[in-house]
Amino acid sequence: MPEENTPEEMEVTVESNEAPGATQAPKAPPTKVNARDVNVYYADNHALKDITIEIPENRVTSFIGPSGCGKSSFLRCINRMNDTIDICRVEGKIEIDSADIYDRSIDVVQLRAKVGMVFQKPNPFPKSIYDNIAYGPRIHGMVAGKTDTDELVEASLKRAGLWEEVKDRLAQPGTSLSGGQQQRLCIARAIAVSPQVILMDEPCSALDPIATARIEELIDELRQNFTIVIVTHSMQQAARVSQKTAFFHLGELVEQGNTELIFTNPVDKRTQDYITGRFG
Amino acid sequence: MTDTPANDVAARAEDRSAALVRKRYRAERRFRMYGLAAIMAALGMLTVLLFSIVSSGLPAFTTTQVALNLTFDAGDIDPDGSTDPAKLASGNYRGALLKSLRAEFPGAETRKGRRDAINMISNEVTFVMRDMVLADPSIIGTTQRVWVKSSADIDQLAKGSIDRALPESDRRVNNRQLGWFEKLEREDRVKTTFNTTFFTTADSREPEQAGILGAVVGSALTLLITLLLSFPVGVMSAVYLEEFAPKNRWTDVIEVNINNLAAVPSIVFGLLGLAVFLNFFALPRSAPVVGGMVLALMTLPTIIIASRAALKAVPPSIREAALGMGASRLQTVTHHVLPLAMPGILTGTIIGMAQALGETAPLLMIGMVAFIVDIPQSFTDPATVLPVQVFLWADAPERAFVERTSAAIMVLLTFLIMMNLFAVLLRKKFERRW
Numbered sequence: 116m117p118e119e120n121t122p123e124e125m126e127v128t129v130e131s132n133e134a135p136g137a138t139q140a141p142k143a144p145p146t147k148v149n150a151r152d153v154n155v156y157y158a159d160n161h162a163l164k165d166i167t168i169e170i171p172e173n174r175v176t177s178f179i180g181p182s183g184c185g186k187s188s189f190l191r192c193i194n195r196m197n198d199t200i201d202i203c204r205v206e207g208k209i210e211i212d213s214a215d216i217y218d219r220s221i222d223v224v225q226l227r228a229k230v231g232m233v234f235q236k237p238n239p240f241p242k243s244i245y246d247n248i249a250y251g252p253r254i255h256g257m258v259a260g261k262t263d264t265d266e267l268v269e270a271s272l273k274r275a276g277l278w279e280e281v282k283d284r285l286a287q288p289g290t291s292l293s294g295g296q297q298q299r300l301c302i303a304r305a306i307a308v309s310p311q312v313i314l315m316d317e318p319c320s321a322l323d324p325i326a327t328a329r330i331e332e333l334i335d336e337l338r339q340n341f342t343i344v345i346v347t348h349s350m351q352q353a354a355r356v357s358q359k360t361a362f363f364h365l366g367e368l369v370e371q372g373n374t375e376l377i378f379t380n381p382v383d384k385r386t387q388d389y390i391t392g393r394f395g
Numbered sequence: 396m397t398d399t400p401a402n403d404v405a406a407r408a409e410d411r412s413a414a415l416v417r418k419r420y421r422a423e424r425r426f427r428m429y430g431l432a433a434i435m436a437a438l439g440m441l442t443v444l445l446f447s448i449v450s451s452g453l454p455a456f457t458t459t460q461v462a463l464n465l466t467f468d469a470g471d472i473d474p475d476g477s478t479d480p481a482k483l484a485s486g487n488y489r490g491a492l493l494k495s496l497r498a499e500f501p502g503a504e505t506r507k508g509r510r511d512a513i514n515m516i517s518n519e520v521t522f523v524m525r526d527m528v529l530a531d532p533s534i535i536g537t538t539q540r541v542w543v544k545s546s547a548d549i550d551q552l553a554k555g556s557i558d559r560a561l562p563e564s565d566r567r568v569n570n571r572q573l574g575w576f577e578k579l580e581r582e583d584r585v586k587t588t589f590n591t592t593f594f595t596t597a598d599s600r601e602p603e604q605a606g607i608l609g610a611v612v613g614s615a616l617t618l619l620i621t622l623l624l625s626f627p628v629g630v631m632s633a634v635y636l637e638e639f640a641p642k643n644r645w646t647d648v649i650e651v652n653i654n655n656l657a658a659v660p661s662i663v664f665g666l667l668g669l670a671v672f673l674n675f676f677a678l679p680r681s682a683p684v685v686g687g688m689v690l691a692l693m694t695l696p697t698i699i700i701a702s703r704a705a706l707k708a709v710p711p712s713i714r715e716a717a718l719g720m721g722a723s724r725l726q727t728v729t730h731h732v733l734p735l736a737m738p739g740i741l742t743g744t745i746i747g748m749a750q751a752l753g754e755t756a757p758l759l760m761i762g763m764v765a766f767i768v769d770i771p772q773s774f775t776d777p778a779t780v781l782p783v784q785v786f787l788w789a790d791a792p793e794r795a796f797v798e799r800t801s802a803a804i805m806v807l808l809t810f811l812i813m814m815n816l817f818a819v820l821l822r823k824k825f826e827r828r829w
């Protein structure tokens with residue numbers, strides 16, 4: 116029955132029809148986030164220049180590039196966290212599902228519920244594990260009553276792969292967990308409000324390799340339900356978790372495309388130098 | 396080992412570095428000694444201060460009582476034998492007391508002798524007699540042995556503060572009184588008791604009846620006003636400046652002004668209070684409400700500065716976490732930032748309150764320096780506060796007020812230490828690692 120075909124399978128067919136022979140070619144899912152000519156200024160510092168990128172739905176897109184090239188700045192444009200910085204000015208257009216998020220009719224609180232964020236340093240609230248998860252759903256009125264909340268907390272922790280480790284100590288403070296657990300708690304907290312996009316800014320940079328591996332596995336699982344954008348310093352990580360990669364350099368988006376292509380066959384000289392470790 | 400030049404150089408370098416290490420150790424030891432010496436000096440001075448206050452203040456916590464045979468003469472107290480409480484209350488107790496004193500102290504018949512006898516005991520004794528009669532009218536016509544409070548001079552004599560060997564003219568107690576007192580002592584009719592009066596009454600001209608409670612209540616009422624005004628206003632200002640206000644020239648100007656305000660001499664706030672609250676708004680003089688408003692002005696900068704520091708100490712990652720979850724700015728502040736900053740804010744507030752509690756100068760300007768014998772019942776009653784009470788008593792010439800001054804300082808210090816201790820405990824309890 117044709118109706119049973121998932122969109123992905125259909126796209127595969129379309130893709131292979133268009134590019135015969137390219138068996139490794141990416142599927143072409145719909146675009147979730149569409150950025151056009153985005154410029155970011157911090158006072159007089161022109162931090163990002165004419166960034167244009169499409170971020171595909173239910174895929175992991177990674178931003179790589181040397182420190183200070185503007186990866187975080189761009190990530191923060193997507194949930195308008197830059198609004199909280201007085202000196203920051205954003206120009207250009209960013210659409211999520213074809214709706215301009217910088218439009219005046221958009222409420223940033225609702226936008227941020229739709230676009231979750233995980234930060235570089237795990238930053239659980241200094242409250243109980245339970246309250247960390249329940250906070251978002253509560254302020255957005257997604258839960259009514261205790262059983263409702265309990266269920267959502269459990270479900271979120273399970274999806275973040277943390278439930279088994281913390282189910283007996285939900286009342287303990289989130290800050291009492293290990294670094295890797297704290298970061299998974301932050302991921303669980305982000306997915307508790309059922310966002311559509313999750314932004315992760317170097318989520319593993321403060322973690323040991325084992326905790327990093329767990330987060331990477333988790334990211335791969337979460338991709339089924341969420342569109343994920345991850346900033347990373349580690350090219351191996353970008354290669355392992357992402358399907359699409361964008362390389363930033365000095366505020367410019369130098370190169371973007373299928374992760375494997377970027378890593379095996381970069382077009383730009385700067386990308387080449389970066390991934391071969393000549394700077395960064 | 397041969398003495399090659401290379402070896403020589405190495406050996407000399409080693410010598411030099413050993414000398415350097417020794418020198419560094421010596422410098423560190425010396426530095427630690429300086430620090431220790433500074434702390435010792437500070438502690439020494441504190442000890443001297445506390446010792447002198449406590450040693451001169453402690454006697455104020457005891458008082459001397461003497462046992463007198465009081466005759467409740469029916470002719471004076473209840474001439475028509477009606478036993479009507481209203482009439483009993485207005486009986487001539489002074490007459491009854493004088494009769495008793497004449498019987499008790501030989502030589503009290505003359506005018507001068509009578510004055511000497513009266514000056515042996517506190518002038519509250521007539522009220523004690525009245526209260527006894529009202530409580531039990533059947534004692535009218537009888538003679539009772541009653542422990543009554545001695546006068547302040549006799550109290551000083553009993554405590555040894557008045558030297559009996561001095562010539563009569565240099566003594567506040569004359570020979571006749573001394574003789575009476577020594578007779579009472581021989582008959583075992585003098586005792587020292589805890590001075591409850593000191594903790595249960597307000598100021599009085601008579602030292603033995605003067606107490607600290609009026610000033611304590613005045614301080615409490617004043618500080619309550621100060622807290623109610625300065626805490627919300629201070630915290631709101633700090634939250635606005637720290638969390639909402641754009642960082643521009645205007646907020647810089649405001650910041651500089653607040654910091655300056657914290658350094659303004661407190662008497663200026665008193666003058667402001669006098670001009671604005673008393674002269675313009677015509678609020679009552681000497682009232683805790685005005686004192687509280689003046690002290691609130693003075694405490695505001697302290698609270699704002701402490702609150703801003705506490706808010707700044709909340710890591711930005713917490714704000715980012717909340718904003719990233721889709722909390723509004725107000726929710727971020729009220730749900731996360733403010734609760735985390737609260738211990739710091741409260742610590743600053745308590746320290747500001749402690750400052751306000753010890754403040755005298757601005758209150759002098761608004762008339763809280765008056766002599767007030769009633770314990771204030773409301774925010775508009777005339778009142779005085781602890782440090783002003785200290786100021787007033789320190790001005791009084793009587794020996795008995797000198798010890799009460801020190802005792803009042805002890806009470807004030809006790810409150811201050813308790814407040815600061817509470818602030819420290821609060822900080823300890825809520826100290827956070829992020």
Ligand SMILES: Nc1ncnc2c1ncn2[C@@H]1O[C@H](COP(=O)(O)OP(=O)(O)O)[C@@H](O)[C@H]1O
Pocket residue numbers: 157160162180181182183184185186187188189200
């Ligand atoms: N809050 C800020 N205020 C001022 N300048 C900033 C701020 N955040 C970032 N920048 C500037 O923007 C540029 C890009 O920074 P960022 O986006 O953090 O880079 P990356 O995440 O790639 O290391 C840098 O030059 C940095 O100095």
Ligand SMILES: [Mg+2]
Pocket residue numbers: 186187188316
């Ligand atoms: Mg960054």
